[in-house]
Every structure is written in structure tokens, then in C-alpha cells.
Ligand SMILES: Nc1nc2c(ncn2[C@@H]2O[C@H](COP(=O)(O)OP(=O)(O)O)[C@@H](O)[C@H]2O)c(=O)[nH]1
């Protein structure tokens with residue numbers, strides 16, 4: 390029987406990459422804390438079976454959730470607790486970016502490791518610090534999850550599973566799931582950007598401004614060297630540089646939810662203006678020289 394389980398695990402593990410998401414959804418349907426039926430027909434307590442199957446399916450061994458946070462005392466505690474309560478165990482690093490409220494104390498009390506930046510660097514700078522922390526502490530996958538709770542923790546495993554076929558996996562709205570809607574010029578700019586970047590990445594991307602992104606060891610290496618620290622550079626520009634450096638990109642459809650508390654760091658009019666600017670930023674990014682190091686040949690990751 391043990392042999393048969395092992396064979397099943399090996400067969401699942403060696404499935405082509407494009408079947409990994411469907412395997413992921415099969416796993417997600419298992420009722421948590423109750424008995425689940427194994428492919429051999431044997432019912433096991435989910436804890437053990439779930440861990441065995443999920444560990445064999447993961448395209449990484451240790452994943453870190455990086456949460457950039459700026460004055461998020463109202464929502465960061467709950468978001469951290471939601472992530473830590475997931476059946477998959479992830480460590481959570483909150484990068485507190487010079488907040489003037491209780492973000493740091495609330496995140497620590499909720500169980501996160503908190504990295505304190507001495508002054509506000511913006512999301513890009515905070516994420517760079519997070520990538521360096523991940524590398525130094527031997528994580529081979531990271532995922533950005535916003536402190537405001539917009540990125541639903543239940544979708545984390547789904548976005549990470551995208552790393553089975555790419556170096557960077559984007560949790561995408563507008564990809565047949567969820568009810569997130571944007572209209573008018575903002576929508577047109579997003580569609581245009583998505584089309585241009587899809588062409589560069591040779592894959593269909595619908596949400597290139599999503600911050601809900603995961604990276605594997607190769608993606609982390611590339612981000613440490615090139616993640617843009619400019620305002621909103623963490624969205625469009627970061628993807629363009631990664632693609633031009635040889636990283637593979639994929640997207641996974643996710644549901645997002647409204648901010649769970651506190652106030653957004655920029656209002657809708659400003660963000661529309663920034664999207665317009667992103668179109669120009671994309672043009673500039675396209676003129677950048679690809680990095681000398683090709684991350685598709687990185688020795689740190691198996692091919
Ligand atoms: N580290 C850091 N995080 C920020 C900054 N501005 C926003 N954030 C975080 O980035 C995430 C998304 O910000 P939010 O204001 O909700 O932007 P929106 O979702 O694009 O409207 C949240 O977790 C914020 O706390 C900043 O200057 N530094």
C-alpha cells in the first residue's frame with residue numbers, strides 16, 4: 390500500500406506543469422480538518438495526507454509572505470492572523486515603512502516578524518528589503534500580500550502554485566474569477582499595458598498592476614538586483630525588467646476583496662494619473678538594457 394501511495398505521489402509530482410493548477414484546485418477542495426479520500430481510495434486524517442500531497446506538489450520548499458505596510462494598524466493584525474491560520478504554513482514578514490501609527494506593534498502581536506525601515510521608502514524599497522531578507526534566510530519562494538487584506542490569504546497557495554511553470558506568478562483580477570471591476574480610461578490603460586506586456590512575456594496577462602505576486606529563487610535573485618524603488622515601479626516596470634532579464638511570467642486567476650480597514654495610500658484619481666504615467670514608464674523600461682546576468686541561467690535553481 391505504501392508503494393502504491395508513493396507511486397501516486399510520484400505520478401502527481403511529475404505531471405506536466407500545466408496540470409499543476411488543477412491539481413491545486415483538487416487539493417483545495419479537501420475539507421480541512423476532516424477525513425479526505427486519497428487517490429488510492431483510503432481515507433486518512435486530512436492533516437497527514439494533506440501535508441504529504443501538498444509538499445510533494447509544491448514547486449518550492451520554504452515560502453515567505455512579504456507584507457509591505459505603511460500606516461496599516463487597523464488591518465495588518467487581522468491580515469497576519471489570517472495568513473498564519475492557513476493550513477499551509479508560511480512565515481510572515483511585515484516591512485514597516487516608517488509608519489507613524491501602531492503598525493509595528495500590531496503586526497508583532499499578531500505573530501509576524503517585523504522589519505523596520507527607518508523612513509518611508511515606498512512599496513518598491515520595502516519589497517527589495519523583503520527579498521533580501523528572504524534570500525539571507527534561505528527561502529526559495531516569496532509572495533507579496535498587501536497588509537490591508539485586499540489580497541485574500543486563501544488565494545496564496547494558488548498564486549504560489551503558478552511557480553510550477555514560471556519564475557514569477559501574478560495573482561490576477563479580471564481573469565474569469567471575482568467581481569473586481571474598473572471602468573473608463575483607467576481600464577483602457579490597464580488593458581493596453583496588459584496587452585503590451587503579454588506580448589513581451591509571450592503569455593496572456595490580464596492584470597499587470599497586481600501587487601499579489603510570487604517569485605521563486607530565480608525571481609528573488611532578479612528582484613534583489615533590479616526591483617524598481619520608484620513610485621508604482623513595483624508593478625509595470627518590475628515585470629518588464631524581469632521579462633527582459635529572462636524570467637518567465639505566468640498569471641493565476643484570483644478573487645480579491647475590498648480593503649479591510651484603514652485608508653488607501655492614494656485615491657482613485659491619483660491612481661488613474663499614475664496609470665497614465667505607467668504607459669510612459671513602460672516606454673522607458675523598454676529602452677533599458679536587459680541585465681547583463683541572465684536569470685534564466687541562474688545556477689541557484691534547477692532547470
Ligand atoms: N512599505 C510600504 N508599503 C506601502 C506604502 N504605500 C502603501 N503601502 C502598502 O501597500 C499595500 C497596498 O497599498 P494601498 O494603499 O492599499 O494601494 P492600492 O491597493 O493599490 O490602493 C498596503 O499593504 C499598504 O500598506 C509605502 O509607502 N511603503
Ligand SMILES: [Mg+2]
Nearest residue numbers: 535537539648
Ligand atoms: Mg489596497
